[in-house]
Amino acid sequence: MNTNRWPFGVYYALLSGLLLGALLLSVRVGAVSLDFSDIGRYLAHAFRHETSGNIREQLFLQIRLPRVILCTLVGAALSVSGALMQALFRNPIVEPGLVGTSSGAALGAAFVFVMGQTLQHTWIGLAGPLLLPLFAFAGGLTATLIVYRLSGVFGKTNVNTLLLSGIAVNALGASGTGFFSYVARDPQARSIVFWNLGTVSGADWNSVAVVGVSTLGGLLLSLRLGKALNALMLGETDAGYLGVRTARLKRQVILLNTLLVAVATAFVGVIGFVGLIVPHILRLLKSADNRFLLPASALLGGLLLNMADVLARTIVAPSEFPIGIVTALAGAPVFLFLLVRNNRKLQKGGFYA
Incomplete structure (x- = not known):
């Protein structure tokens, strides 16, 4: 059976069904397992605004449920960001972590962890919960703009320069984060360390609200760029002939990428390789059409990150494994495979696309 002939809607339906199954599994398992009957009763109480002193119900409503929703939103944000950046750089081995977005966001967050209390009485403190x-x-x-500027050669994106620039910017970001870890007090240093490993254990309804606005807003805005991004895959010159304002499109993609990744990273820490793996899987399954990749990446990203979170919660239960380590263990081999495959194509006369 040739599944490539299936319309986009079939894939959306399949991915939605798999995501729903992953959500049901994720809310059920953990250090404390919950029955589906109990979950249904707890949700009914929440819809009726009934309060209960049941500790398991409070665990579900205040810890497990916001965690699962936040995990879905973060997976969607990182995956959509990966699809956007791969279309912008016209290369399938690009992801937000490689171009410095995650390390730059980590540096900004580390600054807040250490200096936030010191600055709380100044005008910066007016930002309140949005400071991070x-x-x-x-x-x-800032990090993404630096890498993008350095990687452009004669109007084309040089992948070697891109990777080298990303390595340099990531090193600068890591050194800055390391400096703040060094000067921080013990609670602050521990927060930075665990945050850099990636975790959704601190999920609450406030973080769900902020990440939800950025992710859903970024996804809706990105869907409007699908056709223009398809034209950009032909090259900036040809895209210009087709009526695409390439300079404006670049700015929009960079801002959207930063919005999606930075806000998600601010609440869950650095989670790598999700933005690399998800768009590539979808290209193999169906199509490189960005009109398909962007919404499908949101669904598959939420699905895969939830499954990674289930593994992180159960592999060393009742303790918790950092989810960033799980995604790195799965994503690093895929990245190496893509890098080798891309180099072989270039040796055969391919181009950066």
Whole structure:
């Protein structure tokens, strides 16, 4: 059976069904297992605004449920960001972590962890709970712009320069984060260390609200760029002939990428390789059409990150394994495979696409 002939809607339906199954599994398993009958009763109580002193119900409503929703939103944000960056750089081995967005956001967040209390009485303190995502956004945007500027050669994106620039910017971000870890007090240092490993254990309804706005808003805006990104895959010159304002499109993609990654990173830490793996899987399954990749990446990203979180919660239960380590163990071999495959194509006369 040739599944490539299936319309996009079939894939959306399949991915939605798999995501729903992953959500049901994720809310059920953990250090405390919950029955589906109990979950249904707890949700009914929540819809009726009934309160209960049941500790298992509070665990579900205040810890497990926001964690699962946040995990879905973060997976969607990272995956959509990966699809956007791969279309912008016209290369399938690009992901937000490689171009410095994550390390820049990590540096901004580390600054807030250490200096936030010191600055709370100044005008910066007016940002309140948005202080962390704002600084993460600023750090991620700065890092991404530096890498993008350095990787452009004669109007084309040089992949070797891109990777080298990403390595340099990531090293700078890591050194800055390491400096703040060194000067931080013990609780602050531990927060930075665990945050850099990636975790959704601190999920609450406030973080769900902020990440939900950025992820859903970024996804809706990115869907409008699908056709233009398809044209950009032909090259900037040809895209210009087709009526695409390439300079404006680049700015929009960079801002969207930074919004999606920086806000998500600010609340869950650095989670790598999700943005690399998900778009590539979808290209193999169906199509490189960005009109398909962007919404499908959101669904598959939420699915895969939830499954990684289930593994992180159960592999060393009742303790918890950092989810960033799980995604790195799965994603690093895939990245190496793509890098070798891409180099072989270039040796045969391919181009950066």
